[in-house]
Amino acid sequence: MKRSNRLVYLSNFFLENPWEHSQLPQFVDSLNTTKASISEDLDIVDTVFRNEGLGYLKRVTGAAGGVKYIPEFSLEKSNQFIQELCDMLEDPVRILPGGYLYMSDILGDPRKVREIGRVFASKFSRLNIDVVVTVATKGIPLAYATASFLNVPVVIVRRDPKVTEGSSVSINYVSGSSRKIQTMVLPKRSLQEGANVCIIDDFMKAGGTITGMINLLGEFDANVKAIGVLAEADDEEEERVVDSYTSLVKISNVDIKHKQIDVNPGNFSNEI
């Protein structure tokens, strides 16, 4: 294959297979070329990926050597995207009864969802995450997007057990905002003991749901290495029960009467 064709092939390969370790000889064979040529190809792909803020190719030399694509979005691109999210969310038409915010259009846009996942995955890329955990329903697409860039599976905590998942572990917890007792269930087969977990959800108010997830994950001896929420609501009446998390945007001063709302970048943009 010619260099120009190889570059298109390799770009697609790396973008589709983040974190996947490949040995150079396998490219030499499948692309019918030399190791030196592949090595030059990889330099070109790496340069463009870096320039475009898409991440980089990690090369390991030696006998077990090879290459893998680490999809790390640049901080600049992440912050730019977060600002766009803020601008979109600040529209007062989004205010719903109870001080909630209509976000279904953003959560329903696969491209926006993918960008959100890319931002989280970039932030958590060095934490050796084994699995992304979320709770049904709205966090699911964000969890998949994040997991696809980390190249790990997704496990979904449910609020009701399902016959199609076999035996399961469940806990009860108190929802922070509604003060109601709720149940969370995770199938036994779904998580290995001692796994490094990243929790992803769409929205956090007092943090009751996330605390519930942390407790449930404790039953599996999982290590919660990171918590990512798309939006946190600034709620002065309640004390937050979760203190270590990453939020992309922060919603505050929701004034239903005057149709006003403030949406600012969350703590993602603070901690560098």
Add this chain to the structure above:
Amino acid sequence: MKRSNRLVYLSNFFLENPWEHSQLPQFVDSLNTTKASISEDLDIVDTVFRNEGLGYLKRVTGAAGGVKYIPEFSLEKSNQFIQELCDMLEDPVRILPGGYLYMSDILGDPRKVREIGRVFASKFSRLNIDVVVTVATKGIPLAYATASFLNVPVVIVRRDPKVTEGSSVSINYVSGSSRKIQTMVLPKRSLQEGANVCIIDDFMKAGGTITGMINLLGEFDANVKAIGVLAEADDEEEERVVDSYTSLVKISNVDIKHKQIDVNPGNFSNEI
């Protein structure tokens, strides 16, 4: 930018932006090159995409001309992937009480989910789909994967209304397998009248859930142009209430006692 770098840039651009119409001058500007060079670049990208069964670049000449990437997985690749799914699912360890099949590991793997979405999107790519609709919970990742390749939004039908979505339309329906009356809800804001809809779900037995969705979508005057299910169960006791759908795999002869099960390609592979 040099050709080699441009090819990496363009490959990424098209893969990230399927169905997006781009005019050549925008590439000429951003890549600082000539129209003739871009045109040659596009030929190269198109050739490799076709050879790898990833789809093709559609060129339109003239004043409003430009290019877009149509992600059509080759039929050969689709059928090969479906066969892999069958092999994975045929493991008797997956049999659960009630004749259900454990599929959470496959549905939890973002890469498998993406491939399933790619197969559906390729099949439905010429139907002018405006939106992908699914019902919570397990169909959600498949719906997003499909929608990302069609470049359209996802709308999620819920079984319980949520305060965070505003006013909604609901219907009651009879679940085919459990014969229970259930509710389905769709927020009013979520779907425009007359939209061309593709329904995606993970599993279909008698088809009650999908019939419920069709009825609910009728309230929005939506046109159901396609129905895609990952797995259909061959259930001889019940007559199927939905007759026009595309299934990737078909599960039959589930024998809990003898731990046996047959999983074969679904009707996707029949209709060419």
